Amino acid sequence: MTKFSENIFKIRYAIRDLVPVAKAVERKGVKVIYLNIGDPLRYDFETPRHIIETMYKASLSGHNYYSDSQGIYELREALSEHLKSKYKLSVPPEHIIVTNGVAEGINFTIRLFTDPGDEILVPGPSYPAYISTPMMYHAVAKEYRCIPDEGFIPDVDDMRRKITPRTRLIMINTPNNPTGALYDQKILKDIMDLAAEFNIPVVSDEIYDRIILKGEYTPPYKFADDVLYIGLNGFSKQYLMTGWRLGYMYILDKSGDYVDRVVEGVLKQARSRLSPNTPAQYGAIAALKGGDKHLGELIRKVRKRTELFYKLVMETEGMDVHKPRATFYIFPRIDREIYGDDREFALNLLKNEGVYIVPGSGFGRYGAGHFRAVTLAPENLIEESFQRIWRYLRSVKSLSQKTGS
Ligand SMILES: Cc1ncc(COP(=O)(O)O)c(C=O)c1O
Known part of the structure; x- marks a missing residue:
């Protein structure tokens, strides 16, 4: 009898779970902004x-x-x-x-x-x-x-x-x-x-x-x-x-x-x-x-991008966040009343607006009600992401006004 390990099929890797959805969104002609993977080489950084x-x-x-x-x-x-x-x-x-x-x-x-x-x-x-x-x-x-x-x-x-x-x-x-x-x-x-x-x-x-x-x-x-x-x-x-x-x-x-x-x-x-x-x-x-010149550049860019990301989160209704002191991640809290649960939010934002963030509950039960984004993307992409997030916010708000929920 063929039997597989039960544990293996329980494993989830939230950072990449939504990739098939992202690909489907791309096939519809939308340019997806990937804010999910902590890999500087996917953005404008190179191995020395x-x-x-x-x-x-x-x-x-x-x-x-x-x-x-x-x-x-x-x-x-x-x-x-x-x-x-x-x-x-x-x-x-x-x-x-x-x-x-x-x-x-x-x-x-x-x-x-x-x-x-x-x-x-x-x-x-x-x-x-x-x-x-x-x-x-x-x-x-x-x-x-x-x-x-x-x-x-x-x-x-x-x-x-x-x-x-x-x-x-x-x-x-x-x-x-x-x-x-x-x-x-x-x-x-x-x-x-x-x-x-x-x-x-x-x-x-x-x-x-x-x-x-x-x-x-x-x-x-x-x-x-x-x-x-x-x-x-x-x-x-x-x-x-x-x-x-x-x-x-x-x-x-x-x-x-x-x-x-x-x-x-x-x-x-x-x-x-x-x-x-x-x-x-x-x-x-x-x-x-070989020296750390590349590291100084990485930190300089990430610092500016994190500042921008932080500012935009704080300007967004129903979101707040502690300013990260290190790394290239940010972990904002989202208001459930507005955005629904974090998995719903990440999926809908990707499907409707082509912004790929990771639901906080993918980082265990204490991550629920948050999302994780990387702050590695250039400023114009971060700004574009927030234009899309705000458009999404307007659409969920007008929907809830119509349905009275
Ligand atoms: C906290 C943490 N540990 C380990 C890893 C894996 O790193 P490596 O590429 O060295 O396997 C990562 C990658 O994102 C990470 O964030």
Whole structure:
């Protein structure tokens, strides 16, 4: 008898769920404005040339084999130096594992720490993979509330309430996707104290740590002396290399009790996927050593676009939002009386006006009543999106006046 995994068919990936609808709208001749995908390369940003050239030369000179499953030593050495110079962290190359994107780092860590029925605490709203990945391994993601009125800062009391004897990991994500929140020192210290109290490892997704628009990034590991800490970061966003699929994990364990087991447990998985992309790893070394001019430009543009997006949200009836302090996302709240629920709103806006935003409930139950948009599109497209949103608003208002609802 043919039987499929039940969990797999429950998985949803809200960021891309509406693509077939968008394609149908395009076939009708409407130019869809895509505000759904957090990929700068889909807008007016490009991978720095020196990275591409290094990858090309590596490939020409024969680096086209499977590499070490942990990643080539030169890249892990460059990452170790990078962690030292940018973050003052002392991590030997042996405690660094190169992954096919942070996505794979999330996968490896969740699989490493869970058996079926085990639990992982994830932020709510949550980056969708924190919910779908545990499902793939028959573990359970439990969302801890992030407080909307305080700019989506985690509610540590809620986190505490959700710890059970089966809690295996606490996931944190600052700067945060989808909310653009940047956690401050106090909250990070509280989270780490809680993790230490229950002896629960922390996985920190730091993929946006250098895309800061306002304020300062506090690295969570500063407070993790008594915690087994796994940092995840990558090349997709900060080096404009999304399609290259490269990330890395680093392990901090002051106790020294767990680090070898973590490395071994990750490598057992890594070996079965053979290796990360070898020529791309050479490109990544060039990225780490090649300066950050592109990053300054990215931040300058994103800052202006986020300001504009924020202003337009605040001018729109029935919407409000905390100004994002980092990342290239914005997560406005919508008034249900006017717009209906967030899924309805996203679908109707796409069908009627060709603006593709992601419904907030696609980021877990705490995301309901919101939508997520990327702030990467050029200003004229952001303005055009709001012309369309306002036209949509006028149409739903006149409809509700006619029906008296
Ligand atoms: C919070 C977060 N983690 C991980 C990822 C995946 O990144 P990568 O391209 O490195 O797999 C993303 C991508 O959008 C993200 O937003």
